[in-house]
Amino acid sequence: MKAIELNEDQIDALKEFMNVSIGAATSNVAELLDAFATMHIPKIVICNSDELIAVIQSEVDPKSKYYVIKQLFSGKFGGECMFVMKNSSAKNLGNYLYHIDNPSQDDINDAVIELTNILSSTLISRLTKELGVQVQFFVPSAQIVNSEDIIYAEDIQHYSKIIIISTVLEFKDQNIDGNIYILTKDEAINSLIELIDNKLEELYS
């Protein structure tokens, strides 16, 4: 099997597309949720699937409970967008979006799903728009888990390589933050490489 690698040009291009996507996402969040968000410069890591757990665990507090919201997207470039946020942040988000002091579990779930949908739709739509392909989004699902249960080894054992595009979202005023991971695997990585190459060729020809 051919080794899956992105060369420097491809990584630079992907970073550039992601920066544009992140700009669009912050602007959409501000407009739709009426909140000022900042997002960090994305980190792009290509790793073996078994390293994903370590990457995620390095960014969470082992003693906290987390909301994990996953949304699949399909098309030539398909994958999974995962948003991980602390219980306390999720509660603040529910509080903010539902305008109530003590949001119900349903309110919090709906709020985190809504935010994830806005973020993943914007980030992925923008990225795929740059790459000239269409994408379909599926219903997000939310779960509350202990930090060690964010990802189980058996969830990813069928994949060999994973691209992790990660960034941090912060709403300073509302005390909300979370980590966003765009995960894509094996065949989709090859499609992504092909799409980036096409785009680079188009830009430089």
Add this chain to the structure above:
Amino acid sequence: MEFKHCDILLDSLDNGYIILDDNFIVTYWNKWLCINTQISQEQIMGKSLKEFYPDLNYTVLQRKIKTALSLKTPSFYDPNSNTKFISINRNKVTTSSLTLMQQQVIISPYLINEKKVIISIYDISELHETKLLIQQKNDKVTELNEALEADKEIINQNIMIMRTLANGVIIDVSMLFCDFFEYEKQNIIGKSASILKIDESSKCLYEELQNIIINKEPWSGELEIKTSSDKSKWVEARISPIFDEENNLIEFNTIYYDITNKKLLEELYITDALTKLYNRAYFDEILSSITKNQRKADINFALILTDIDHFKSINDNYGHQVGDEALKAVAQTLKKALRENDVIARWGGEEFVVMLKNVTVKEAQMIAEKLRSVVENEKINDLLTCTCSFGISMYIASEKIDDTFKRADDALYEAKRSGRNKVMTKL
């Protein structure tokens, strides 16, 4: 014409479809919704959804409509939410945990310029019910696991258990096992079970146990085992072989019970505190069992009564402490000179009784002579020597044991009378 075609399409689908603008005015309400909500198209189309569903959170709905129109991608409601988008009764008659339809609601951009969205409502009740059922089962499993863990912890702390593979390699031990035998768990896992040192007294039993377990049978018995710091402990061990589905031996589980105190009590019950020989009560028990059962293998025995000569003068001349020392020394000298199967007990005062098993008169006399000689040659506390007189009798099958004792006592009396430090026999 084209819109009509779209109507037919939406009406023929098995899901609910609403076309709505950002002011919540319904511009289409498909047949599925008419049937399930019993609100007809004529009733609702052109009117605000608010009139029919005033309890819906319209702030949230508006935001989701805005998101869909702005991002040109769908926005979603949480499909697991207990809050229903629109209430639709569920008519499932057989067992159901849901009385209202569980809905997956997707708001997709439709005519963006007209700020219209299409709301799709899917019935996911069956799926949700299954999910709830799995969740319930999971909760039950978690609860059982927690109870199991708690039980395991109780067992770990209160029962001595060792698990070994069929080849005797230790794979697990309980905490109490480690405390009792003074091993660190990590140092004993992976070692052979023979790391537990069996005391000499239990070696025969241990060999028997090995033979039994080779035959894959359970075994239980009392063993004297040394701890890692060489302390002697008595345990009752129960070894159970564990088999796989094809009846292959895979493991042994051994449960140990500490019976050290029970053994000490037993020993105290049968032992004379001063000389550490058996006491008279225990000797009586042995004799009573032999004479009662009259087993051929047991009834061929000789009795020897022996008494330290001039013991009173030892006490008088050297004091009672030396007298006690003399008693102890003679007792141990006699015991050492006997065979392993012979039984010796303190009969009272300075008197001892010996049962010699499977001997002829001649052999009994030879053994008694040997006993007489070793006592005579033993120096007590590097201070004094003493002698013993011996009276021998042979047990006659079915006779009363008192009669055997009477003859031995007569013979002892004769040994004393004829000058002491002698062996006499009365048949």
